[in-house]
Amino acid sequence: MERQEIETITKLVLASLQEQSTDNTGFEVPVGVSNRHIHLSQKDVEILFGEGHVLTPKKELMGGQFACEECCTIVGLKLRAIENVRVLGPARSATQVEIAQTDARKLGITVPVRESGDIKGSAPIAIVGPKGAVYCKEGCIIAARHIHMSPADAKMAGLADGDYVSVAVDNERGTTFDKVKIRVDESFTLEMHIDTDEANAAEISTGNKVKIVRKA
Known part of the structure; x- marks a missing residue:
């Protein structure tokens, strides 16, 4: 195998590993009903x-x-x-x-x-x-629905302040919330805030967990 081919394959592998390290899908977030x-x-x-x-x-x-x-x-x-x-x-x-x-x-x-x-x-x-x-x-x-994160949580999720994500509820309702804004601050603890209408429609309550399924 030629040197150029090896370098190309190496770059592709490194790019794939980097993408996996910042993958935010499946990241669990507790719910806080406001x-x-x-x-x-x-x-x-x-x-x-x-x-x-x-x-x-x-x-x-x-x-x-x-x-x-x-x-x-x-x-x-x-x-x-x-x-x-x-x-x-x-x-x-x-x-x-x-x-x-x-x-x-x-x-x-x-x-x-x-x-x-x-x-x-x-x-x-x-x-x-x-x-x-x-x-x-x-x-x-x-x-508007949003997720509070500390900087450490945001780093683990591969997200930054101001990002938008979609969040899935894994229950009989199978609800997905789009346009969920990420808000990052040292004083925040990890929690997704939704109002009572959204919680009732998705049949979830404070303390339940949801998953980030994609970044907008």
Whole structure:
């Protein structure tokens, strides 16, 4: 066998090994089902719960966030309301309400699917607390499905922040979720976040595992 042929075969083998080492298919991810919740600015915290009020941690979440003891009522068109919606802390720069499509229909509003924090031009919503009420001209979204990863998890999966993947649910429903965004940060633990509608449709719950089947 000539030297050139050997070099060509060697390159092909090395390329194949590299592709296998970064193969992200079959990588398992635990599910976290996200119920409707509210993020509040400090200004709105004080309007809803009283001057000088500080949110009270109830349960620690990833990324420095926490579920709060505080809950509010959210109100849509024609005064349709959903009570006891959990507030998440700490306070943010802008108020944001995250709901599922079923909630949107109950409230009588049209809500866009967005990444958390992308609220420009989103749906209006009113929030009622024990001390007052806030009307937001925008800020209500349906959160786009996504996977949180630490840098170590991302390296193992062969993925990077901002990548999109498809994820399969191996049960009787056999559901595949496309357009799942990868979000990488040192403060994240491995978890795929979907809303209650998506979880119910696929018959999965928090703690179940899904598999990444392809990268977009």
